[in-house]
Amino acid sequence: MKVIREIDEMKREKLGRPSGFVPTMGYLHDGHLSLVRRSVGDNSSTVVSIFVNPTQFGPGEDYDRYPRDEGRDLSLLEKEGVDVVFIPRARDMYPAGFDTWVEVRGITDRLEGEKRPGHFRGVATVVLKLFNIVKPDRAYFGEKDYQQLLVIKKMVRELDLDIEIIPCPTVREEDGLAMSSRNTYLTPEERKVAPVIYRSLLLGRELYMKGERDAGVIKREMERLLCSEPLISIDYISVSDPDTLAELSEIKDRARILVAVRLGKARLIDNIAIP
């Protein structure tokens, strides 16, 4: 397994084709590794990037304390049969004077885009840069970050990029909590409470399955469940169109329920498909 830190060296690397790419911010868990396994299975070569991207964090967010463990990440990736790990430096990705940005409009107006101004501009910009440097045939993204997945798909479509985006299902802990590097922020007490996030999504889906179509009713019931845990504060609960993320008042045949909560120092997001 090759570890590449220089952008020019990554650009020159001759990858086996087709090549798969898994962009990450490191501190890897089984969610990341499920994407890696999928890519290793589908492609002749796999590149994983580890880059905690400063431009997607807002002021006062967790960029400085975001968990990092490069040694552990590298040994996990080696075991998965990854060919190249790309670990660029922030000063090389964003040299002094850098001022070119990718703005994916519309779909970024709400939810994470609204709560984290500038977040998706940072995400789209870094992902386009990584695509240009790595030049993969396919790239793997988790449904855990559902809005991000839609933003990347839209960018690829509208900028005519020749990269196939492969969505991968959310990997969960045994109690349902979606795996996330940010789960390490939770105290043992908060960790015990955290599975209520997924339980609220299951409740939302169950109400739909029992015939409820009023999104307001579904959101109120979910809110009641989440509020039964005093440590949790809700950022948003949304019943959205699964393609445009427009808020729905009534569910016809498909929807996506998305939630964001604060729990102690962590801000956690999760979502579920309806039906």
Ligand code: AMP
């Ligand atoms: P991150 O390191 O958080 O930027 O995530 C890198 C990639 O892994 C993104 O495509 C995420 O959506 C994906 N990912 C993160 N957590 C999970 C999970 N629990 N299940 C599946 N994919 C995930």
